[in-house]
Amino acid sequence: MSSATLxxxxxxxxxxxxxxxxxxxxxxxxHLIHEVTSPQAFAALNDLGLPVxxxxxxxxxxxxIVPTTSQARPFADPLAEQMLATLEVNCAExxxxxxxxxxxxxxxxxxxxxELGLTQxxxxxxxxxxxxxxxxxxxxxxxxxxxxxVRDVLAxxxxxxxxxxxxxLWVEGxxxxxxxxxxxxxxxxxTLGVKGGVGYAYEFAGPAxxxxxxEERMTLCNMAIEGGARCGYVNxxxxxxxxxxxxxxxxxxxxxxxxxxxxxxxxxxxxxVFDDEVRFDAAAIAPTxxxxxxPGQGIGVDETVPTLDQTEPDERPLAQEAYRYMDLxxxxxxxxxxxxxxxxxxxxxxxxxxxxAAAAVARGRRVATGIKAFVVPGSEQVAAAAEAxxxxxxxxxxxxxxxxxxxxxxxxxxxxxxxxRQISASSSNRNFKGRQGSATGRTLLMxxxxxxxAAIAGQVTDVRTLLx
Amino acid sequence: xxxxPFPTGPIHAVSGTAVAVxxxxxxxxxxxxxxxxxxxxxxxxxxxxxxxxxxxxxxxHPFDQRAHQGASLLVVNRNFGCGSSREHAPQALMRxxxxxxxxxxxxxxxxxxxxxxxxxxxxxxxxxxxAVQAAIEADPALTLHADLETLELVGAQGQVWPFTMAxxxxxxxxxxxxxxxGQLLANGAGLAATVARLPYLQAFSTVV
Ligand code: SF4
Numbered sequence: 278m279s280s281a282t283l284x285x286x287x288x289x290x291x292x293x294x295x296x297x298x299x300x301x302x303x304x305x306x307x308h309l310i311h312e313v314t315s316p317q318a319f320a321a322l323n324d325l326g327l328p329v330x331x332x333x334x335x336x337x338x339x340x341x342i343v344p345t346t347s348q349a350r351p352f353a354d355p356l357a358e359q360m361l362a363t364l365e366v367n368c369a370e371x372x373x374x375x376x377x378x379x380x381x382x383x384x385x386x387x388x389x390x391x392e393l394g395l396t397q398x399x400x401x402x403x404x405x406x407x408x409x410x411x412x413x414x415x416x417x418x419x420x421x422x423x424x425x426x427v428r429d430v431l432a433x434x435x436x437x438x439x440x441x442x443x444x445x446l447w448v449e450g451x452x453x454x455x456x457x458x459x460x461x462x463x464x465x466x467x468t469l470g471v472k473g474g475v476g477y478a479y480e481f482a483g484p485a486x487x488x489x490x491x492e493e494r495m496t497l498c499n500m501a502i503e504g505g506a507r508c509g510y511v512n513x514x515x516x517x518x519x520x521x522x523x524x525x526x527x528x529x530x531x532x533x534x535x536x537x538x539x540x541x542x543x544x545x546x547x548x549x550v551f552d553d554e555v556r557f558d559a560a561a562i563a564p565t566x567x568x569x570x571x572p573g574q575g576i577g578v579d580e581t582v583p584t585l586d587q588t589e590p591d592e593r594p595l596a597q598e599a600y601r602y603m604d605l606x607x608x609x610x611x612x613x614x615x616x617x618x619x620x621x622x623x624x625x626x627x628x629x630x631x632x633x634a635a636a637a638v639a640r641g642r643r644v645a646t647g648i649k650a651f652v653v654p655g656s657e658q659v660a661a662a663a664e665a666x667x668x669x670x671x672x673x674x675x676x677x678x679x680x681x682x683x684x685x686x687x688x689x690x691x692x693x694x695x696x697x698r699q700i701s702a703s704s705s706n707r708n709f710k711g712r713q714g715s716a717t718g719r720t721l722l723m724x725x726x727x728x729x730x731a732a733i734a735g736q737v738t739d740v741r742t743l744l745x
Numbered sequence: 746x747x748x749x750p751f752p753t754g755p756i757h758a759v760s761g762t763a764v765a766v767x768x769x770x771x772x773x774x775x776x777x778x779x780x781x782x783x784x785x786x787x788x789x790x791x792x793x794x795x796x797x798x799x800x801x802x803x804x805x806h807p808f809d810q811r812a813h814q815g816a817s818l819l820v821v822n823r824n825f826g827c828g829s830s831r832e833h834a835p836q837a838l839m840r841x842x843x844x845x846x847x848x849x850x851x852x853x854x855x856x857x858x859x860x861x862x863x864x865x866x867x868x869x870x871x872x873x874x875x876a877v878q879a880a881i882e883a884d885p886a887l888t889l890h891a892d893l894e895t896l897e898l899v900g901a902q903g904q905v906w907p908f909t910m911a912x913x914x915x916x917x918x919x920x921x922x923x924x925x926x927g928q929l930l931a932n933g934a935g936l937a938a939t940v941a942r943l944p945y946l947q948a949f950s951t952v953v
Binding site: 359434532594689 | 768769770772774775778779780782783784785786787797800801823824827828829830831832833835836850852853854857858861862911912913914916917920922923924925926928929930932935936938939940942943944945946948949950
């Protein structure tokens with residue numbers, strides 16, 4: 278059993294009681310909500326006649342259904358309009374802050390909470406969205422929950438939870454040029470499998486992790502869930518504090534000094550005990566691309582689509598299903614695979630540094646003929662910062678569309694979607710069948726720089742050949 | 746199609762006919778594709794369960810087969826319900842008529858979402874899953890009785906298969922406390938004490 282890890286310390290601090298069913302009642306420090314998974318929870322609360330226990334600990338934004346071409350109200354899609362209107366009414370009725378469209382603070386929930394300084398080390402963070410694991414980048418214990426649990430958090434600011442085991446993923450060395458946190462996490466999932474993390478919290482540590490920026494750490498933790506781990510985290514350090522200082526909801530003045538002292542004390546120490554440890558070598562990781570229908574079906578851009586012989590026996594049915602669905606040949610190189618649509622955005626890779634990396638590839642080049650390429654900033658703040666340094670111009674001149682912030686084609690609940698059998702190069706996190714809005718649409722996951730490279734070349738391309 | 750009422754109170758057993766959906770890693774996007782998430786109530790989700798898989802199979806999906814209409818038990822394989830945390834997935838299954846899921850393994854969030862609705866997810870060995878699926882496919886009218894007291898799945902033709910369930914959820918279902926809200930609200934003093942000791946709720950002045 279783990280002990281003295283950050284996970285253990287944060288768990289103990291937030292433990293309210295042991296419940297009759299054997300689970301633990303855990304206090305939730307920060308609750309994030311959006312328009313898709315909250316309306317039914319508010320309805321259930323109203324049915325029970327219960328108030329929101331801590332409206333000041335819940336923060337709302339709108340991201341999944343917003344159009345990215347024009348965000349003028351009412352939306353063209355009446356269902357999307359109804360979802361946003363319902364969120365507005367629920368927040369107003371219960372005294373919850375909503376960072377809405379045009380506020381300067383709207384964006385994908387996992388992008389805005391960190392950039393506003395809401396997400397802090399040592400917190401428990403919950404949201405009705407599986408990629409809540411993103412917030413673990415700050416040394417928070419953050420996990421996705423279902424709608425019944427959203428109701429529970431609204432009613433009691435707590436949840437019934439079982440404690441996870443802790444696995445340390447120790448990453449030696451440094452990522453090479455053109456290799457990003459996205460490649461690292463796709464490599465981890467490829468190695469340990471999409472179920473490898475079930476029952477675990479992932480602690481990412483080691484020299485390669487220490488060297489990552491906060492935005493890269495968010496990318497990494499974001500996809501912990503795709504590897505089966507309910508949450509992933511990085512111990513807080515100077516990079517964490519530097520990122521947080523001066524943000525609107527971060528502590529200030531005297532409280533800042535006390536906060537940093539406390540945050541520092543939370544990191545897993547030399548005495549920490551882990552249930553398991555797996556080691557990786559960052560220098561051995563290449564830009565990674567998925568070829569199949571789960572995020573675990575990934576390979577280096579210089580590799581070939583695995584044949585059945587190269588696949589573990591229990592993975593073969595899924596591999597066969599993936600060959601059929603993706604229409605890719607086992608044994609064929611993934612580089613050179615033609616793409617139709619190139620999407621840069623999402624809570625995995627829609628932050629400023631992601632757009633900078635993609636713009637560095639796009640600068641002075643042109644999107645290949647016949648390719649639809651578009652960039653969706655993760656938030657209004659990201660959009661403003663990118664525009665301030667002229668990234669929108671670089672993208673436009675290269676033939677990319679520059680859009681308004683939202684989840685967009687990550688899951689295609691808004692008008693951005695694949696059509697028919699189109700294949701996308703996507704910086705998002707899921708390549709499941711039908712994920713990007715067409716029941717037969719296909720998705721290749723990769724880093725934003727790799728998506729930009731694919732857009733320029735019209736096919737999957739090793740971004741390292743295009744780096745300045 | 747008539748189905749049993751939604752679960753309430755203690756759950757000791759689930760009985761009825763069953764439907765098998767074969768395959769590992771069936772994710773929540775397949776159980777309920779994202780476009781059906783555009784709703785402010787769950788009430789209309791039932792007919793959309795497995796919508797894309799069903800369209801792809803043109804009427805051959807088990808959920809479309811006449812003989813399986815009205816089924817209460819769903820029998821699946823490994824890692825069922827992986828992917829997103831959307832409660833729309835168990836909600837769609839429940840509104841289609843499913844009252845228990847039997848499978849080799851379940852994604853954690855899916856399991857929790859089912860529990861919160863009073864839908865037991867029962868674990869069986871690989872061989873048992875295949876045997877139950879084969880039995881249902883051979884005879885869609887076969888009635889199964891999943892008994893949470895004896896931890897046995899009993900077929901009307903005399904079959905008996907064992908299943909397992911973690912102690913916590915097992916107790917919660919049998920005691921009727923699978924809906925957590927009441928329990929959580931009962932600990933008002935514990936909640937207040939937690940608020941009082943959490944540094945970030947006290948301007949970090951509780952840090953020693
Ligand atoms: S960007 Fe995608 S994964 Fe992230 S919150 Fe939006 S829909 Fe979910």
